[in-house]
Amino acid sequence: MGKGQTGVSNTIRALRFNAGEMTQAALAEKVGVTRQTIVAIEQGRYSPSLEVAFRIAAVFRVPLEQVFQWEGKIDE
């Protein structure tokens, strides 16, 4: 995990590509956040709230776990 990186990866870039090269601005408008926030989420610099995560999944009509994957570890 690099500096400023979260433990959550995502497939938003691929999902946008599969959705007819949807632009970051178009996704931002559908989700209700700024384009900069979509950029930050896509680059793994920002973990969105659950609500925004669900909104993104809803835009692509896929389950949440297809958009976001947890890559961290839980200490036992």
Next chain:
Amino acid sequence: MSHKEMTAGVQLAGQVLVAAWLFWDLLAGGLAGATVTGVAIKLLWVIGAVIVFTIVATIVMTIVFSIARGEAFEDEPADERDLLIEAKSQKWSSYVTSSLAALALVPLALGADPVLAAYALFGAPMIGGTIHAIYQLYYYRVS
């Protein structure tokens, strides 16, 4: 760069200008024979100048960015990330401002010239504002 980052940059530039002016003023003998009232009036004028500078510079930079990008460079409504960054920046700014304001009492308690306390009271929110702008620019880059 978003409009909010640009605004933070303008605020930072304003704080740097104030710091440069303060340095120049002190070198030019701003403390010699100064009264608390005189210093307070001078610093109030500086605060007014900073407000005017920030407004004018924001308008000018918005126009410049709009021309450079070929589209209106407008501020967007704040979303959850903007609010989070604002809260984090405000936290650090509050720590610094309140700590420095409390420290401004020290010269008074030690019986030093109250003019120094006036400068310290002015400096506390100015430095706090600088910290706020720096953290905003930092958090917008890393988160």
